[in-house]
Amino acid sequence: MRTDFTKMHGLGNDFIVLDARERALPPVSARFGAALADRRTGIGCDQLILLEPAGSDAADFRMRIFNADGSEVEACGNATRAIGLLHGQPARIETVAGVLTTEPSDAGIAVDMGQxxxxxxxxxxxxxxxxxxxxxxxxxxxxxxxxxxxxxxxxxxxxxxxxxxxxxxxxxxxxxxxxxxxxxxxxxxxxxxxxxxxxxxxxxxxxxxxxxxxxxxxxxxxxxxxxxxxxxxxxxxxxxxxxxxxxxxRITMAGPATESFRGTFEWDLYA
Missing domain, CATH: 3.10.310.10 (Diaminopimelate Epimerase; Chain A, domain 1)
Structure with a gap:
């Protein structure tokens, strides 16, 4: 299955973003995440970010975060800024750690990180x-x-x-x-x-x-x-x-985020 991705970074902390908000993707396993994150044989990243429909009306969409070793983690501030930039408008983002809100700021993207x-x-x-x-x-x-x-x-x-x-x-x-x-x-x-x-x-x-x-x-x-x-x-x-x-x-964090490039890959090569 040919799959679109967006490569982004926040101050050099880099991400592969997969968007499943409108088109469902196969389940992301730890093995898949680690293979895609590999900088020699995959696309390469610090974290893989998966966007999905929100589980409730409290958020606009859901963000899941997988580290380079394939383990799923609760939160990532740089990724939240990057996804705020990608979304292009203020957003309520559901994560394992709770709902985070983003909005444009003079520094780039501002995030309410909660308490x-x-x-x-x-x-x-x-x-x-x-x-x-x-x-x-x-x-x-x-x-x-x-x-x-x-x-x-x-x-x-x-x-x-x-x-x-x-x-x-x-x-x-x-x-x-x-x-x-x-x-x-x-x-x-x-x-x-x-x-x-x-x-x-x-x-x-x-x-x-x-x-x-x-x-x-x-x-x-x-x-x-x-x-x-x-x-x-x-x-x-x-x-x-x-x-x-x-x-x-409540903690507020503000800083830049950048889209690097977009591309496609064959899902089955990493599954």
Missing amino acids: PNLEWDRIPLAYAMDTLSLPVGWEELEAPVAVNVGNPHVIFFVPDTDAVELERLGPLIENDPLFPERINVNVATIENRQTIRLRVWERGAGLTRACGTGACATAIAAMRRGLTDRRVTVRLPGGDLSIGWGDDK
């Missing part, structure tokens, strides 16, 4: 502990903050994020038994009260040029510790995101 989950069992962690400063460490990375913004994150504040061997430590932390659903790993450096530098090891995807939920989680962690103001610029290797945390506890 963060800060309780240990909502991250989730394997057992109870203070999520503002977990009493654990992996070599020089110690006492992280844990935040769930639709998917789980730990955030380490370090003097120089570029000096951390994240490609080595990331998978160790991601797969630690403390995190029953695995974890996204963020290493951040506070430049001033309005600016954070950030690198992210994304569960199921590895090092990424940008991670929207990671930027949100890191900003919330910095704000909870009193390190920054309530609106910050998060600088990732792929570019900048603007993150705010309002008095209503």
Whole structure:
């Protein structure tokens, strides 16, 4: 079956988008997702995005997200901005993490990411502990903050994020038994009260040029510790995101998204 796709990215975090809102597609398996995401033998991406009809009147359509290893995840901030751009108008997008809303902004696309989950069992962690400063460490990375913004994150504040061997430590932390659903790993450096530098090891995807939920989680962690103001610029290797945390506890994220190209592929070659 010949299938259309759109290739998009948010600050270099790239996606293959399949649109099944009007024409149904075969089920997406973990094997299919991983094969299509392979950068040598597939199209190549950090995440595969599947658009489907919404399950209720609360949303305009549904978005499902598959990491490069084929695992399905709850949320992706960069993908949400990309789909907001693709949709071309304000949208209510149903995800496993809840309904997210998007609209055009001066920075590109703005997303209401909802309220963060800060309780240990909502991250989730394997057992109870203070999520503002977990009493654990992996070599020089110690006492992280844990935040769930639709998917789980730990955030380490370090003097120089570029000096951390994240490609080595990331998978160790991601797969630690403390995190029953695995974890996204963020290493951040506070430049001033309005600016954070950030690198992210994304569960199921590895090092990424940008991670929207990671930027949100890191900003919330910095704000909870009193390190920054309530609106910050998060600088990732792929570019900048603007993150705010309002008095209503809802997170807003704004930044660019880009359509790269469109094409077709033969579904059965990857099934």
